[in-house]
Amino acid sequence: MLPAKDGDCLLLTWGRSTELHHLIVDLGREGTYRAVKDRLVGLSNIELFVMSHIDADHIAGAVPLVKEAAAPFAPARVWYNARPQLQAAHHRQSVLEAFGARQGEKLARGIVNFGWPWNAEFASEIVSVDSPEAQEPISLPGGLTIRLLSPRDEDLVALIPVWDGELEKEGLRSFDPDRDDDPLSDEFEPFGGAPEVESLAEASYQRDKTKPNGTSIAFIAEFEGKRVLLAADAHSEVLEAALRPLAEAEGGTYRVDLLKVSHHGSKANTSKDFPRLIDCIRFAISTDGSRHHHPDAALISRFLAADPARPKKFYFNYRQDSTDIWDSAALRGVWNYEVEYPSDDEDHAMNGTLTIDLFS
Structure with missing residues (x-):
């Protein structure tokens, strides 16, 4: 997990x-790209x-990327659903409509300008579970399947x-559909002490209905028997x-x-049923908590309550109020889990970086 502020910028390595x-996967906020560029180059x-979807906390880092005179790195393939793919999904057409000025969204134009192979694994050029190619795992070089x-x-x-x-608005996207109009509303859970895990786990679940989040490219990457769900x-x-x-x-x-937990640990993107559908004891959450107070305590509580006996581990790439509350010896003793945060790093630009090795 790379320093994406309240968003995602993920680097998966295998072989x-x-x-x-x-x-x-994704490039976080605009400052993220400047922080990680040297590492990616x-x-x-x-x-x-993969650009998973158009939320600003995932795609804004692409703005400085596409302003580069030449591509700073060379992906063998790019997966991203822009406006033409949305229209093609409506008609299930194999030929994309031409880019006009109105549809000249910056990342899409950058992909074309850089000559990157775009959604080439899909005959329809739509990254969707409804594409025939998605019915079976897709193989990448080095032995990874998706x-x-x-x-x-x-x-x-x-x-x-x-x-x-x-x-019709200026810029890539001037809106963030995850924005809460009232930062002091009940969506945020103030704590005077340690979270009450059992009661939080049983709290009512209200699902996320935002349309951009619904278009997220999510997948399982598998290599030599190890599976990561992004x-x-x-x-x-x-x-x-x-x-x-x-x-x-x-x-x-x-x-x-x-599991790289959906939506930075929002309680609206992981139902009470979801933790019981997977056999998982490692959970990664990418967010600095600056905009939406993620991760929600109810989300963490759902994973703890669903599997209280086995040892578990939560990986947080920022130490902040909403992650710090889980660094509690009392809670760890009752619910049998560990937490890991980034170590202190002299390179402050890379604060928010955490490496997870599934083979160690």
Whole structure:
């Protein structure tokens, strides 16, 4: 997890020490790209660059990227659903409409200008679970496979009116659909002490209905038996629908070695049923908590209450109020978990970086 502020910028690496392969997911806020550029420029074998969806905390870092005179890195393939893919999902057309000024959204134009292969694994050029190619895992060089879990065509289509309205405004996106109008509303959970895990886990669940989050590209990456579920900001119900047959095939729960929790730990993107659908004891959450007070205590509580006996581990790439409350010896003793934060780093630009090794 790289320093994406309240967003995501993820780097997945696999292979042998003599030949490593890489996958980049999202670029966080605008300052993220400046912080991580030198690290990305030096990478070879970038097999896939995924822009999961158009929320500013995932895509704003692409603005300085596409302003570069030349591509700063060379992904072998790019997955990203822009306006043409939304329209193609509506019609299920294999030919994309031409880019006009109104549809010249910056990342899409940058992909074209850089000559990057765009959604080439899909004949329709739509990254969707409804594309025929997504019915089986997709193989990447170095032995990694990807099983797509989200988005669905219907969720891509639902974004069209939102996209069209925003394309009339200046800039890439001037809105953030996750914004809370009232930062002091009940959406935020003030704490005077340690979280009450059992009561929080049983609190009512109100699902995320934001259309951009519904278009999130979420997937399982697997290498030599290790599975990582990168959930972007996907809706819990969409993930559950995709995971349920996989869980049934494995006896009721689907093994995941690491879950990058959806929507930075929002309680609206992980239902009370979701933790019982996967067999997972490692959970990664990317956020500095600056805008939405993520992760929600109810979200962490759902994972703890669903599996209280086994040892678990939570990885937070920022130490902040909403993650600090879980660094409690009393809570760890009762609920059998550990927490990991980044170590102090003299390079302050890279604060928010945490490396997780599934083979150590």
